[in-house]
Amino acid sequence: GRFPRRYHGRVIAIEPAQKMLAVAQSQLASFPATERAQLLLVQQYAEQLPLPTAVADAVTCLEALEFFANPDQAIRELVRVLRPGGVLFLTRRHGLEAHLFLHRYRSQAKLHHDLTTLGMTDINEISWEIDYNLLIARKAHTR
Known part of the structure; x- marks a missing residue:
């Protein structure tokens, strides 16, 4: 959760489990829209x-x-x-x-x-x- 706020740039998070991606997505709800836009969640190994x-x-x-x-x-x-x-x-x-x-x-x-x-x-x-x-x-x- 701290990574996008601490670093400028784009973050691509790779995770194979849909449940873990859902957890990440729910935690991102509290982020400002500008920060959420810098994070891409991808389901993959x-x-x-x-x-x-x-x-x-x-x-x-x-x-x-x-x-x-x-x-x-x-x-x-x-x-x-x-x-x-x-x-x-x-x-x-x-x-x-x-x-x-x-x-x-x-x-x-x-x-x-x-x-x-x-x-x-x-x-x-x-x-x-x-x-x-x-x-x-x-x-x-x-x-």
């Missing part, structure tokens, strides 16, 4: 983002990666839509419960390697929540 390549200045994926059917594809899509120089904010689950997400858990080394392979630089990981760390990375400028 992160593994197939309905956006052109290199259009976003920033992409966030918070506390969601381990719930995706195909996290590797989702990460590729998140990076694909970033402009060169764009910033990715991505959380990585850690702690005892993290390993319960079979085939979806990402160690710090694995996620950093995957992001580097996809052209992300300046990768920093900080403590976020009890079970999550926040990664902040920049998409490399093309030469």
Whole structure:
């Protein structure tokens, strides 16, 4: 709810569940019309983002990666839509419960390697929540 008020520009929120989109829509009712106009809610999976390549200045994926059917594809899509120089904010689950997400858990080394392979630089990981760390990375400028 704070994102559109704090940043100038357009926000595109991607969510596959119609019920969650309905919750978001109801929360937006309290926003001024000018702010609501800057937010587009789209029903879609992160593994197939309905956006052109290199259009976003920033992409966030918070506390969601381990719930995706195909996290590797989702990460590729998140990076694909970033402009060169764009910033990715991505959380990585850690702690005892993290390993319960079979085939979806990402160690710090694995996620950093995957992001580097996809052209992300300046990768920093900080403590976020009890079970999550926040990664902040920049998409490399093309030469």
